[in-house]
Amino acid sequence: MSGLLALLDDVAAIAKVAAASVDDVIGQATKAGAKAAGAVIDDAAVTPKYVHGFEAKRELPIVWRIAKGSIFNKLVILLPVALLLSAFAPWMIPPLLMLGGAYLCFEGAEKIWHKFGPGHHSAEEEAAAVGDPAHLEEEKVQGAIKTDFILSAEIMTIALAALPESNIWFEAAALAVVGLGITALVYGSVALIVKADDVGLHMANEGRLGLTRSVGRSIVRGMPGFMSVLTWVGTAAMLWVGGSIIIHGLAELGWHTPEEMIHHAAEAVAHLLPNGASGFVSWLVKAVIDGVLGLALGLALIPLVATVIGPALRAVGIGAKAGDH
Template sequence: MPSGFFALLDDVSALVKASAASLDDVPTQIAKTTGKVSGIVIDDTAVTPKYVVGLDPSRELSIIFQIAKKSLLNKLLILSPAALGLGYFAPWAITPILMLGGAYLCFEGYEKVHSLFSKHPHVADEKEIPAITPEELEQERIAGAVRTDIILSAEIMAIAYSQVTGQPIVNQILVMLAVAVVITVGVYGFVGLIVKMDDIGVHLAQGDYSAAIQGFGRGMVRFMPHFLRILGYVGTAAMLWVGAEIIAHGIPYTSHLLHELEHALATVPLVAWLAKALACGIAGLILGFLVDKVVSLVKKAWPGSN
């Protein structure tokens, strides 16, 4: 009896050690997963500031907080459980869902590029525009931001799950939850800093500081509009690049081509990354164009779908 008891203790001890070793891998898995979604994170960061442009500056941080809160709740309560559930009951569905999301990103990226180079003048609608209060405009902007975010968040959580398949369920849950929190705090914390940079610049320029600091503040104020424009371009490029790469990895042939490209330029990692990003960006633009044509055909065939 005592020997059986000690054997049981040995088994429990071995199980605890195995669990601890497994949990030690969680930070590494979180770091690896966060790196995998960096392109979508850039896109999310670049897209969000536009939703507070033109609103009361005193409400900017409150609006960003509301968007961030809804984004985190969507990740924790809807998207993470959905990814885990699909992974358990229908793992075959994850790759097609990722590819559909990638096609959407390509479509959005193409729409932005097309709007930049379109020569068609904007014709104002002759109908009277209904009045809208600042509070209603704020809620409309928040709703629009959340709609865009949920697509990007779904991609983030699906990719996060794809990195932990085969891991113990506890590890999967911990990594998914940690990625949701880290990504949301990182993205919206940085967005909050971006939208308040001009206010910080004004404070430095008008405060009781040295001439050098005041000059730096004025430079910040002048630079921010250019920075936001550049950030928009980066976000568009990231949409195309990430969308096409997601689709490419879902097709064995194109996934093999990407690996071959990286392998051929492995001695120069920066060049390999740039070549892959450029190839995916061009492919994303083409895919976005094709999706746009399909959407246009659907709208013509079913006018009510507009």
């Protein structure tokens, strides 16, 4: 009996360690996922456009196909690559992060350029170009998965850099939690967004109560504005996160001056305000400066991507056409 009790004690102890390990994995995965906020917001802001112009009954199947491709990107391709980098070439992580940060800056700047610069196409013009629906759906899904691959690579790299040094199994579990959690968050949100107008229309037409019909009409009227706000929030997040990644990466590579100057500027502005607001103001000033620098870098990259990098990627069958998103 004493032997059995000792065995049960050992099992209980192992269970406690396992539970603590799971808590650690989830906790670290949550922190690491939060670091990738800019790419996550961009992913959620970009994806709804891929279902634009399709019948309502095809919207959720398209989102699900893209989500499955995203999971494949993260877990089958990117997770093993991230673990190999962590184990054998950790020195490559900061440059890869900076490369991803430069991509975020480019994409954010490109959105602004195509919004206010020449070459902008309206949604009506794009809808007029729709051909065979089945072929268009396949083309849109594959394009979305390719775009997701780039954003997922950034998300997984940021998450890997945010994890504490540990064994490969802990890192694999944490990255898997990040990948699955972010995919569920992004595409669950996208599904809600793309169906919100249909739900609102149903409420407006079929609601039994006046309040229900009123809420439905408000949803239908509010969705275009909401999508516009979401797009701009995603753009701002990309420029902020991309710029901060570049500045922090330069510091890790030995050039600390830009990061220190931004820190001192943020602190100087924060000290002009009451203590209760100083922390937020310091963060806001730093985010604005990072975003402005990210915009400047992104604008500088636009001609390079358009004339050199973009054609090279398309020649080997990867990457989306500049301006697609």
